[in-house]
Amino acid sequence: MTSPKVGFVGLGQIGAPMAMHLIDRPHGVTVYDVRHEATLPFLEQGATLVADAAGVARNASVISVMVRDDAQVRDVVGQMLPVAAPDTVIAIHSTIKAETAEQLAADASERGVYVLDAPVSGGFMGAHEGTLAVLVGGDEAALDRCRPVFERWAKLVVHFGPVGAGTRAKLARNLITFASYAAAGEAQRLAEAAGLDLAALADVVRHSDKVTGGAGSIMLRTTTAPMAADDQWHAILSNTRDLGEKDLQLALELGDALGVDLPFAALALDRFGKGLGL
Secondary structure, three states: OOOOOEEEEOOOOOHHHHHHOOOOOOOOEEEEOOOHHHHHHHHHOOOEEOOOHHHHHHHOOEEEEOOOOHHHHHHHHHHHOOOOOOOOEEEEOOOOOHHHHHHHHHHHHOOOOEEEEOOEEOHHHHHHHOOEEEEEEOOHHHHHHHHHHHOOOEEEEEEEEOOOHHHHHHHHHHHHHHHHHHHHHHHHHHHHHOOOOHHHHHHHHHHHHHHHOHHHHHOOOOOOOOOOOOOOOHHHHHHHHHHHHHHHHHHHHHHHHHOOOOHHHHHHHHHHHHHOOO
């Protein structure tokens, strides 16, 4: 298969290192960002610079879009569709509404162009190291054309289904991230009230999550339905429930003693077993 010409729109904190991994591909990479200064490192490395998003579509048949929000995605794709050649694939890496991706894909299909929603997980470090995960919704053949490009900056590419599925998966994944951040804030308030060193606690959290895998370590089942007693995971997750409920109760008792309100801990204790399917 002939190596496609690739383009990248949006050279921000995550987009720039993603695009930099494409510099030495056959045909290089065509880039655009509204901030001219963001394109200069790419010019120095031999990338092709264009004046707008439409210029990227004129030069490339596999195009990545990594801009801020739904409005910017709509604007960028709207510029590209009138000039994109049939069979062009536009992969949207921004986290947007699934409905936005679905509408843009419908608009694109009228012109013989494919839109994939392909948000990424792994943050700046993953982008820099080329180890991101890509959560993809859309046509599987179109994704196959993108895989050699994505694999330049990603270690895991997962196809979740039709357009919109990748975004819905990313929102579920980020729910874990940001809910845990809120819980971490609550834990820090408890630790501070107990006179503990917050930096040392953070070291312990990062170390143990690296060892255990964090929240992903309990995502063992393929359904959230109540678990049968003979389920292969019943014994393991029952033990997890017992330990978790014990420790959450102890944390709540410590909070009461120190006068620290722990609403996340109380909610977790109430929902913990059910969340495990027990």
